[in-house]
Amino acid sequence: MPAISFQSVSKHYASARGELKALDGVSLDIEEGEFFGLLGPNGAGKTTLISILAGLTRASAGRVAVHGHDVQADFAKARRQLGIVPQELVFDPFFNVREALRIQSGYFGVKNNDAWIDELLDSLGLADKAKANMRQLSGGMKRRVLVAQALVHKPPVIVLDEPTAGVDVELRQTLWQFIARLNRQGHTVLLTTHYLEEAEALCGRIAMLKTGRVVALERTSELLKAASSNVLRFKVDSHELPPEFAGKARITGRIVQLPAHDAHEIEQYLAVIRQAGLRVEDVEIRKADLEDVFLDVMSGKQVKEMAS
Structure with missing residues (x-):
């Protein structure tokens, strides 16, 4: 029961x-x-x-x-x-x-x-x-x-x-x-x-x-487990990010976070940052957490179908 x-x-x-x-x-x-x-x-x-x-x-x-x-x-x-x-x-x-x-x-x-x-x-x-x-x-x-x-x-x-x-x-x-x-x-x-x-x-x-x-x-x-396996996180002074990050980046003040499924995607992000001439600090790669999952679900990118 x-x-x-x-x-x-x-x-x-x-x-x-x-x-x-x-x-x-x-x-x-x-x-x-x-x-x-x-x-x-x-x-x-x-x-x-x-x-x-x-x-x-x-x-x-x-x-x-x-x-x-x-x-x-x-x-x-x-x-x-x-x-x-x-x-x-x-x-x-x-x-x-x-x-x-x-x-x-x-x-x-x-x-x-x-x-x-x-x-x-x-x-x-x-x-x-x-x-x-x-x-x-x-x-x-x-x-x-x-x-x-x-x-x-x-x-x-x-x-x-x-x-x-x-x-x-x-x-x-x-x-x-x-x-x-x-x-x-x-x-x-x-x-x-x-x-x-x-x-x-x-x-x-x-x-x-x-x-x-x-x-x-x-x-x-x-x-x-169902979330993106990694997140690229860094700090940036610029308020204008490259258009390639539109719809992907989660921005909190100076902190930018981007979902990354593998090392190739992380390298693509870093290449865009270099080409844009952005000065970034405190670059790190972390595992996706529950906040990432929550935002995906609330935005309609359902991580899991509803279980009965």
């Missing part, structure tokens, strides 16, 4: 311009114990899908289940299986951190939970903030508390919706070490993130959404 099952899930909204399809027949299963990535640009439908999973939004069509429990028909059991960390910083300003976690435990009927709360506080770097009022915490600390609240009832399925957006490097490392440990202990993790290096490092399998549809669904290793 899958930990999470989305079956032909659609969500339509009425708008002044007609019906808006936020999700259009999304089907995928996430197996128990997986670390699964859900990727896509803004507006692709990721948060809508998670809102349906959490019971905050009702699907227009289709079915969603958590460990076999339908999120609508059997919502109480489904929600006990879930721990969800939302994008938004939501907190109660009237309680300190420990009180907030005790109250969250009570929502799920969990009593005498102080030992686990202490472990959460220590693992997430919140031990010295246990008695601090939520209003006194920085944005990064508030996000740590959100993670602790999502985990306080020891859910078998953990959903992280952009958990490291706008937080410092220390929190990212602390969070991923803790979540990776929980995953090794058998917890299923569903992650949405715009930090693709995180998804590449953590997720065993990935689904990519575009305009409400699944456009790629495959193991991370297979997605990377």
Whole structure:
């Protein structure tokens, strides 16, 4: 039985311009114990899908289940299986951190939970903030508390919706070490993130959404194998690149990156650079990463057909 099952899930909204399809027949299963990535640009439908999973939004069509429990028909059991960390910083300003976690435990009927709360506080770097009022915490600390609240009832399925957006490097490392440990202990993790290096490092399998549809669904290793084998990367001061690079180059400030399938293609690029008289720095050849795959898929150069 899958930990999470989305079956032909659609969500339509009425708008002044007609019906808006936020999700259009999304089907995928996430197996128990997986670390699964859900990727896509803004507006692709990721948060809508998670809102349906959490019971905050009702699907227009289709079915969603958590460990076999339908999120609508059997919502109480489904929600006990879930721990969800939302994008938004939501907190109660009237309680300190420990009180907030005790109250969250009570929502799920969990009593005498102080030992686990202490472990959460220590693992997430919140031990010295246990008695601090939520209003006194920085944005990064508030996000740590959100993670602790999502985990306080020891859910078998953990959903992280952009958990490291706008937080410092220390929190990212602390969070991923803790979540990776929980995953090794058998917890299923569903992650949405715009930090693709995180998804590449953590997720065993990935689904990519575009305009409400699944456009790629495959193991991370297979997605990377199907991408261009190498990327030529260099820095250049000129804002005008040779026309031969049009439609191929990915440009970020001074950094130019070009996909290269073999050594002959790399030599062709270098020859064009020499002929154009460009002064380049820090030339390197690297393996294609998940960001390269993601951009190919979103541009319509599908690396893999959608898997059922």
